[in-house]
Amino acid sequence: xxxxxxxxxxxxxxxxxxxxxxxxxxxxxxxxxxxxxxxxxxxxxxxxxxxxxxxxxxxxxxxxxxxxxxxxxxxxxxxxxxxxxxxxxxxxxxxxxxxxxxxxxxxxxxxxxx
Numbered sequence: 001x002x003x004x005x006x007x008x009x010x011x012x013x014x015x016x017x018x019x020x021x022x023x024x025x026x027x028x029x030x031x032x033x034x035x036x037x038x039x040x041x042x043x044x045x046x047x048x049x050x051x052x053x054x055x056x057x058x059x060x061x062x063x064x065x066x067x068x069x070x071x072x073x074x075x076x077x078x079x080x081x082x083x084x085x086x087x088x089x090x091x092x093x094x095x096x097x098x099x100x101x102x103x104x105x106x107x108x109x110x111x112x113x114x
Contacts, residue, residue, distance in 0.1 A: 016040055016056055027091040032057070032072070034088060034095045037103070041076040041083070053079050062087065062103035070100050 010024040017038035024030060029047040032039035039057035044050045055078025062072045070087040087095045 023093055025088055025091045025093070028088070030088065031085060032059075032074075032088075032095075034093045037072060037095060037099050039074060039083075039085070041078065041081065046085075053081070055079055057083060059099075059103055061106040062100050064104070070104075072100065072103065 010029045012023045015033035018036040020035050037059040041053040041055045055076040057074035062070050065071050068086045069089050074083045
């Protein structure tokens with residue numbers, strides 16, 4: 001039996017990096033802070049909350065994607081895993097577009113855009 005690659009899980013949370021209260025996104029699963037863009041290494045597949053690492057995911061770079069808007073590339077400060085996530089540009093409390101654009105100038109070696 002195949003496991004679903006996406007599970008809607010859109011609860012609010014307190015950001016472990018900046019301490020701000022992050023409301024649910026309402027349109028999809030929120031998995032990173034819209035104010036500082038940091039996240040927690042909590043998912044194996046989006047929304048499943050099945051990863052036991054719980055390290056902080058630092059936003060390293062971002063790139064534009066014609067279908068997804070912007071994609072943010074993260075590296076876990078605890079285990080070193082590299083993860084990617086689509087930026088939330090719509091909904092209540094969208095991601096800080098200025099921070100995303102700033103990240104696009106960062107150089108970070110990762111395994112391509114796909």
